[in-house]
Amino acid sequence: MLNNIHLIVGARPNFVKCAVLYAKLKESGFNIKLIHTGQHYSSNMSDIFFNDLDIPREDINLNVGSSTHAEQTGRIMIEYEKILFDDRPDLIMVFGDVNSTIATVLAGAKLHVKTAHIEAGLRSNDRTMPEEINRIATDVICDYLFAPGSDGVENLREQGIPDERIFLVGNIMIDTLTGHMDKIAGINIENTYNVKKGEYVFLTLHRPSNVDNKDRLNDIVCFLNRIAAGSPIVFPAHPRTVKNLEGFGLKEELSDNIRMIKPISYLSSIAMIRSASAVITDSGGIQEETTFLGVPCFTLRKNTERPVTVEEGTNMLIEPEEKHIDDIINSSPKQCSIKYWDGNTSERIISVIKEL
Numbered sequence: 001m002l003n004n005i006h007l008i009v010g011a012r013p014n015f016v017k018c019a020v021l022y023a024k025l026k027e028s029g030f031n032i033k034l035i036h037t038g039q040h041y042s043s044n045m046s047d048i049f050f051n052d053l054d055i056p057r058e059d060i061n062l063n064v065g066s067s068t069h070a071e072q073t074g075r076i077m078i079e080y081e082k083i084l085f086d087d088r089p090d091l092i093m094v095f096g097d098v099n100s101t102i103a104t105v106l107a108g109a110k111l112h113v114k115t116a117h118i119e120a121g122l123r124s125n126d127r128t129m130p131e132e133i134n135r136i137a138t139d140v141i142c143d144y145l146f147a148p149g150s151d152g153v154e155n156l157r158e159q160g161i162p163d164e165r166i167f168l169v170g171n172i173m174i175d176t177l178t179g180h181m182d183k184i185a186g187i188n189i190e191n192t193y194n195v196k197k198g199e200y201v202f203l204t205l206h207r208p209s210n211v212d213n214k215d216r217l218n219d220i221v222c223f224l225n226r227i228a229a230g231s232p233i234v235f236p237a238h239p240r241t242v243k244n245l246e247g248f249g250l251k252e253e254l255s256d257n258i259r260m261i262k263p264i265s266y267l268s269s270i271a272m273i274r275s276a277s278a279v280i281t282d283s284g285g286i287q288e289e290t291t292f293l294g295v296p297c298f299t300l301r302k303n304t305e306r307p308v309t310v311e312e313g314t315n316m317l318i319e320p321e322e323k324h325i326d327d328i329i330n331s332s333p334k335q336c337s338i339k340y341w342d343g344n345t346s347e348r349i350i351s352v353i354k355e356l
């Protein structure tokens with residue numbers, strides 16, 4: 001049996017995905033070490049999630065910080081390999097598609113440690129996204145692939161991955177969401193953020209394809225200002241986005257009706273999404289969370305690795321164009337239910353691991 005497990009986290013979405021699985025693995029008697037690569041390190045990009053989700057502090061932090069992709073990935077590999085020399089687990093478990101995911105899998109697989117990928121098989125089919133490169137490489141390398149949905153399973157098969165390595169287990173984000181619903185319901189957004197339920201748009205934006213190019217970011221700012229004329233917008237801004245808005249001289253251009261705030265905690269973020277009239281985002285996880293909560297989502301991207309959210313009709317891929325403005329201001333909620341988005345994904349993963 002695979003008893004000693006390294007659970008790897010590095011960036012904000014990883015912390016969210018690990019919360020329930022970590023607790024349940026411990027409950028099931030596995031010997032778990034939580035390894036934080038340090039890809040995200042600011043208190044509002046990292047610590048706040050540990051506090052919110054009651055995740056015990058990491059056993060080891062590699063403290064790699066920010067840098068270019070190659071440097072960040074390389075540093076994680078170098079630092080994690082040192083850990084592996086000292087303390088070789090039976091299994092390395094990674095989440096999602098961030099640089100920490102591929103870096104640790106590469107280091108581990110070369111030392112012949114078994115590796116498992118949670119959220120395997122997602123594909124945007126857009127290789128200009130760094131995450132897509134990370135997804136493809138991670139899935140090809142890992143021994144065990146835990147897919148959130150049947151589209152993920154199909155993508156893995158198309159890549160030539162044999163069925164013995166693929167396990168359809170469901171969406172781990174929903175475990176965290178359903179597991180914290182009581183706490184989320186207890187957050188008073190009206191007092192904390194000075195908004196009224198159903199009377200604001202919630203916005204997040206951080207993809208390099210949207211925020212790293214001045215013309216593109218300018219188009220988005222003009223689009224948001226038009227929406228803000230009809231509805232207040234609350235905008236917890238990612239550090240990359242703040243840096244670029246300032247660097248391109250666009251921060252002053254934002255309408256007064258767009259309230260830019262620091263990144264907020266997981267629980268606050270779900271509370272704000274749940275009560276928004278609509279969400280505009282380029283995040284992956286938020287496309288899923290809005291679908292689960294039935295909140296209309298407008299995704300500022302040409303593609304999505306989460307097509308089920310579009311098929312369900314809660315998510316729409318858009319460009320920053322005039323024709324979408326009325327839809328966003330006047331959108332209405334839609335309930336949907338997706339197989340395996342039930343809060344039991346961690347349990348299904350653990351049953352598989354027990355059999356390996």
Ligand code: UD1
Nearest residue numbers: 011012013039040041042045066097098099130131239240
């Ligand atoms: C990373 C992930 C992305 C995920 C996002 C969630 C990759 C390739 N991308 O993108 O998939 O959706 O995290 O947030 O792994 N910074 C801080 N404090 C921090 C972390 C970052 O100020 O704690 C700033 C730094 O200036 C850094 C920039 O944000 O240069 C970008 O951070 P980085 O981790 O490189 O990528 P993200 O854009 O956050």
